[in-house]
Amino acid sequence: MKAETYIFGINAVFFALVAPAYWFITQDPTGTSALVMTALLTVLVTFYLGFHASRMEPRPEDNKVGEIADGAGELGFFPPYSWWPLWCAMTLAVIVLSVAFGAWWLFVIGAGLGTVALTGWIYEYYRGEHAH
Known part of the structure; x- marks a missing residue:
């Protein structure tokens, strides 16, 4: 370094x-x-x-x-493909657009979906195909 x-x-x-x-x-x-x-x-x-x-x-x-x-040897852990960043970005777009348009009901929906997407992204290596 x-x-x-x-x-x-x-x-x-x-x-x-x-x-x-x-x-x-x-x-x-x-x-x-x-x-x-x-x-x-x-x-x-x-x-x-x-x-x-x-x-x-x-x-x-x-x-x-x-x-x-x-x-030589193992260089580290490189995660495979993941769909969770896409869902996180889409829910963030919904949240930002809801604030821009003043639709607070859409903000609540986006925040709820964002919580699900972020939780899925955080815990994606604890279950399913790529579980450790």
Whole structure:
């Protein structure tokens, strides 16, 4: 994770240099504050990655003398296809449209269906074909 730390550190320095230059060129407080917040957030991520990179065992790609075979094995759990994100997105669309149109009865229906869809998405690996 040292490579990621360096990348975010370089981005933090870039945004920290660009923010005052942007202020002097445009005198725009909105864009300047957005650049300052972006710089601070990249500093936050840099410290987080640096903190964890120093406390975990190096990954094969962090080893300078590592070989491709060092990275062999299971890479992690990758979930199969799922229909639940589609239903969650559709119920969110119903909720947003109900607020836009002022139909609060449709908001209640969308919230109920959204609760079912979100519960199904959360618990999809506890039952059915892909249960663990």
